[in-house]
Amino acid sequence: MPRIFSVGLLSLLPIFLAVYLAWCQPEQLQEQLRGLQHAFWDKTPSANSANPAHDIEKPMPFVRRIIAVGDLHGDIGNAQKVLQMAKVVDENGDWSGNVDFFVQTGDIIDRGDDTIKLFAWMDKLRQQAPAKGGQVLSHLGNHEWMNAIGDWRYVWPTEIDTFGGSDKRQEVIMTGWIGKTWAANYTTTSRLPLHPSLGPPNTDYPPASPRANAPSPISHAAISFVHGGLAPTYPHLTPFPSHINRISSSLLSKLQNRRPFPPPHPPHPYPGLPRDATPEEERLYGTDGPLWYRGWALDPEESSCRQVDDVLNRTGTRRMIMGHTPDFDKIVSRCNGKILIIDTGISHAYGGVLSALSIVYTLTPVDSAANTKTWVEKEVITALYMDGHEVLAEDTRAIVGNIDIA
Structure with a gap:
């Protein structure tokens, strides 16, 4: 009894x-x-x-592991140290199978000599990851866009030599293999759902055709990634992320199809955007666009926290993760982890701390044997460093509702 x-x-x-x-x-x-x-x-x-x-079986949680890394700026040595430390790659630099997603938020190029090596390595990991159930999400930073425009102010002369000269470099990054991988595999922003019931990466929010049944109780269980930031004043946030990525894809195509390519600046005049760039494309590259915006990192935290929820609600996300604005000592968390800035100056050009951001998401049925619709959801956000780690946020929620766990 x-x-x-x-x-x-x-x-x-x-x-x-x-x-x-x-x-x-x-x-x-x-x-x-x-x-x-x-x-x-x-x-x-x-x-x-x-x-x-x-007898009641112990509920088995769904687990998703994500590693995000900020600006790498031409330094493959430090990049390899960081990805090995975060267990994205093994000691040989190959995909380890220990994470589900590796996200890089842009600015691989400039300030160092390893442009070719870094983009080739990213492509190798992108090809290796699916065999072990993983995926690489790559983003274009403002420096990739500067190079596409012809703004070479931060290109090292020794890096130009690794391509065999200026003309060869411009050809490779515009229409050669680097330009092609930018067009095929890199986006300006992304939305990564934390649970597969919300769809694959870059599933739009709000959805184009809502399902007939009730919305998922974890509809906003997703994270946005971008190089600069998703400004509250930026007018093209929805549907997210396809609106931004459609604009950026169009602009990149116009830049890559300019003939002849404008000679790089310096020493030549700054070429600017193509003459046929639309107002949307010009706004993308503006100060409150996703490539350059720094407000989430530099504005007073009180004002940032007043505005962040509106952007999260519109993009169907819980957190925004971005690079671009470096803190050379640590990954910066604001508004209880709703804003995360992960550029710590990894490249030797800056001499900052080597770091990566870890996100571990679990969704556990409380009573799987009874087919209950009650769940325990947990997110643990951790800054990883070579000499230790720091938990930046740990959120646990009870959820009641239908979630497809198949």
């Missing part, structure tokens, strides 16, 4: 959790969730149970 009574109480866990959602403060809810999970798992019957029919 005591055994039946304990199992009966377990079946009421979804109701208890729903009640907690109604009145608990966030810190109380988090503590109660931990207690309920431990209580549930600790009471799982052993193999020696007298009544196997009432």
Whole structure:
């Protein structure tokens, strides 16, 4: 009889959790969730149970592991150290299979000599990752765009030599293999869902044709990645990310199809955007566009936190991750981890700290045996350094609703 009574109480866990959602403060809810999970798992019957029919299997969580790295600026040596430290690659520089997604937020080019080596390595990892269930998401930073325009102010003369001269370099980055991989594999921004029920990377929010059933209780369980930032004043945030990426794809095509290519600046005059660039394309490259915006990093945190939720709601995300604005000592977290700036000056050109950002997402059914629709969702955001790590955010939520876990 005591055994039946304990199992009966377990079946009421979804109701208890729903009640907690109604009145608990966030810190109380988090503590109660931990207690309920431990209580549930600790009471799982052993193999020696007298009544196997009432045995309850331990719920198996869905886990997604993401590593994001900021500006690399021509330094393959430090880039390799960072990706090996974060377990993205093994000691040979090959995809390890230890993460689900590796995200790089742009500015691979300039300030160093390793442009060719870095883009070739990124392409190799992109090809290797799917065999082990992984994926690489790459972004164009303002420096990639500067080079596409013909603005070579931050190109080292020794890096030009690695291409065999200025003419050869311009050909490779515009219409050669680097230009082709930019057009095929790099976006200006991305939206990465934390759970596959929300679709693959870069699934739009809001969706073009909403499903007939009720929206998912984890509809905003996604992260945006961009080089500069998604400004609250930028008019092309939705649908996200396809609107921005459509504009950037069009502009890149116009730049790559200019004939003849304008000679690089310096020593020649600054060429600027193509004459047929649209107002949308000009705004993309503007100060509040996703390539150059620094407000989330530099504005007072109080004003940033007042504005961030509106941008997150419009883009269907919970956090924004960006590079571009370096802090040479640490990854910067603002507004309780809603804003994360991951450029720490990895390149030897800056001498900053070597770092990577880790995101571990878990979604656990509270009572899988009873097919309950109650879940425990957890996100742990950690800054990884060569000599240690720092947890920047740890969020736990109870969720009630239908989620496709197939």
